[in-house]
Amino acid sequence: MKLTFEPALSPDVAERTKGLRTGFTTGTCAAAAAKAAAIGLVTGVVPASVQVRLPRGTVATFPVERREMAPDATQATAGVVKDAGDDPDCTNGALVTATAIWQDHGRPTSLHSGEGVGVVTKPGLGLPLGAPAINPVPRRMILDSLCEVTKRPIAVTISVPGGVAMAARTSNSRLGIVGGISILGTTGIVRPFSTAAYRSSVVQQIDVAAAQGEHRMVLCTGSRSEQAAKTIYPGLDPVCLVEVGDFTGIALRRCAGNAISSVGIVAMVGKIAKLAAGVMMTHFHRSAVDTALLADVARAAGAQSSVIEAATATATARHFYEACLSAGTTLPLSMLCKLARDKCESHAGGAITCEITMVDLEGEQVVASA
Numbered sequence: 001m002k003l004t005f006e007p008a009l010s011p012d013v014a015e016r017t018k019g020l021r022t023g024f025t026t027g028t029c030a031a032a033a034a035k036a037a038a039i040g041l042v043t044g045v046v047p048a049s050v051q052v053r054l055p056r057g058t059v060a061t062f063p064v065e066r067r068e069m070a071p072d073a074t075q076a077t078a079g080v081v082k083d084a085g086d087d088p089d090c091t092n093g094a095l096v097t098a099t100a101i102w103q104d105h106g107r108p109t110s111l112h113s114g115e116g117v118g119v120v121t122k123p124g125l126g127l128p129l130g131a132p133a134i135n136p137v138p139r140r141m142i143l144d145s146l147c148e149v150t151k152r153p154i155a156v157t158i159s160v161p162g163g164v165a166m167a168a169r170t171s172n173s174r175l176g177i178v179g180g181i182s183i184l185g186t187t188g189i190v191r192p193f194s195t196a197a198y199r200s201s202v203v204q205q206i207d208v209a210a211a212q213g214e215h216r217m218v219l220c221t222g223s224r225s226e227q228a229a230k231t232i233y234p235g236l237d238p239v240c241l242v243e244v245g246d247f248t249g250i251a252l253r254r255c256a257g258n259a260i261s262s263v264g265i266v267a268m269v270g271k272i273a274k275l276a277a278g279v280m281m282t283h284f285h286r287s288a289v290d291t292a293l294l295a296d297v298a299r300a301a302g303a304q305s306s307v308i309e310a311a312t313a314t315a316t317a318r319h320f321y322e323a324c325l326s327a328g329t330t331l332p333l334s335m336l337c338k339l340a341r342d343k344c345e346s347h348a349g350g351a352i353t354c355e356i357t358m359v360d361l362e363g364e365q366v367v368a369s370a
Contacts, residue, residue, distance in 0.1 A: 023085030024060065025185025026096060026160070027138025028052060032062040033080045033098035034156050035145035040069055040076030041100045042150050050078075052145055054188035055137060066097060075101050084190045090169045091181060094160050103153035109146055110155050111139060116163020117183060122176025122239070124211030125204060133172070133182040134158065141188065158183060171201050174239045175208050202247050203254050209239045210258035218264040219244045219251050221271045224363025229266040232357055232366065249280025249347055256351035264355045265344065269333065269367075272358050273317040276339035280347055289317045294332075297339070298324075301332040318361065330368050333358055337370035 032052045040046035046067035051059050066079025077099040084092035103109060113119050113132030120127045126136060134142070146154055160166070163180035167173070172182060184200070209217060218233050218241050220226035226243050233241070244251045248265065255263050265275070270289060276297075277290040294311035303324070310323030324332050337356040344354040357369040 021085035023083045023089070023092070023190040024062075025138070025188055025190055026082060026091055026094070026181065026183045027135065027141055027185030028054065028060065028188040029062070029080045029082045029096040030098065030134070030138055030158050030183050031141040031145045032060075033064070033078045033096050034100065034142045034158070035149060036064045036067075036078035036080070037076045037098040037100035037156065038146050038149040038154055040067070040078060041073075041102065041154065044069065044073045046076055046078050050080075052141070052188075053148075055141065056187060060188070066095065075099060089190060090166050091160070091163075094162065094166065096183075097159045097161070099157045099159070100154050103155045107153055109143060109153045111142060112155065112157040113179065114157040114159030116160035116166070116180040117158050118163075118167060118172055118177035118180040120176065121178055122208050122212065124208035125175065125177075126207075132158065133177045133180070135182060135184050135186075137186050137188075138183045141185075171205055171243075174241075175201075175204055176239070198245055199247050199250060202242055202244050202251050205239060205242050206251060206254045206258060206260070209237070210260055212237070212239065214240050215260055216240060216262040216264070217242060217251075217255050217260050218266060219248060220265075221245065221248065221267040222363070225266045225268060225359055226363075228357075228359040228363045228366070229264070232266060233264060246281055248275060248344070252280070252344055252348045252352065252354075256348040261352055262355075263344070263348075263352050264357065265340070266357045266359060268361055268363070269321040269336070269358060270317040272336055272340045272356060273320075275343055275356075276336050278343045278347075280344075288315060291315065291320075293339075294320045294336070297335050298332045301329070301335050303327065303329055303332050307332060321361075321367075325367075333368035334370055337368050341370050 032050050036046055036050040049063050051061050053059050062080050064078050065081050068077040079095045079097040082091055082094045118133035120131050167181045218229050220229050220243050273289045277293050291312040298308040298311050304327055307323045307327050311320045337358055341354045341356045358367045360367055
């Protein structure tokens with residue numbers, strides 16, 4: 001499969017993805033499979049390859065790996081294998097299939113979820129309850145691809161064998177998507193190690209929580225802090241517990257925009273140090289720990305000289321954290337949490353109140369909070 005167009009990458013992403021292959025989203029693969037199945041329904045033969053127009057207007061060609069026709073030619077099935085390029089996507093290598101039949105007289109073309117494709121059971125995703133978990137852009141791509149083949153209404157069922165197991169590695173269950181994966185994609189292209197899909201999942205989860213009437217979210221920066229958060233906030237609906245990664249700032253503003261008034265943040269010292277400095281995109285490629293800030297906090301806390309010196313001795317917050325514990329003081333860490341709290345509340349325009357909890361480097365014990 002060869003893509004004929006490459007949208008520009010930002011300099012930092014370009015450097016990290018240099019030499020890596022792009023791939024295609026599940027939405028693009030579903031559109032290709034649906035188009036191939038529709039061609040089979042119209043002509044009696046499912047083609048060996050098919051072309052799909054991507055949202056930005058370029059065209060990609062896909063081999064059709066599965067081609068089946070019913071003996072009476074009233075049903076056609078086509079399958080396209082997803083190639084995510086060099087992105088470690090859990091759906092890479094999945095067979096995305098589409099089965100097409102003529103729609104009943106007087107009914108419009110419709111899309112359905114088959115094996116391994118989830119169904120929406122909670123509001124907030126912009127999809128009707130009970131609908132297949134096919135996001136708006138992929139849905140449009142599929143319908144547009146079908147229209148290129150025939151104007152006669154078709155019923156298409158999208159399936160992903162093994163999709164239930166794949167979905168267990170996503171946040172679908174929290175979003176109320178049951179029975180399999182979502183058919184995703186906004187550009188049709190998967191960028192190696194891109195953050196677009198991750199950001200989208202964070203935003204979606206907050207939207208679903210808000211649609212359920214929730215007013216409190218807990219944001220965690222990683223899997224270990226998430227495990228700690230489950231203990232710190234017992235009884236919290238799982239949809240309200242979000243692993244935001246580096247997207248704390250985006251999550252905070254999404255919460256504010258959804259009238260979620262209370263936000264807890266559970267993280268380790270490095271992420272909290274960056275939040276305290278006002279850095280809301282905390283990826284290590286994009287920001288460094290402000291060691292001068294750590295030193296200022298240590299002095300304001302009246303910490304001993306070994307702690308103050310540790311603040312700028314290395315480029316990591318971990319060294320400062322360990323020096324605090326060795327000196328028997330967590331006051332500088334509590335003050336760091338307070339600074340982070342103030343910056344987070346300010347970033348959200350004062351629309352939310354924040355609670356910051358620092359856990360140890362194993363994510364097992366609360367060290368400081370504010």
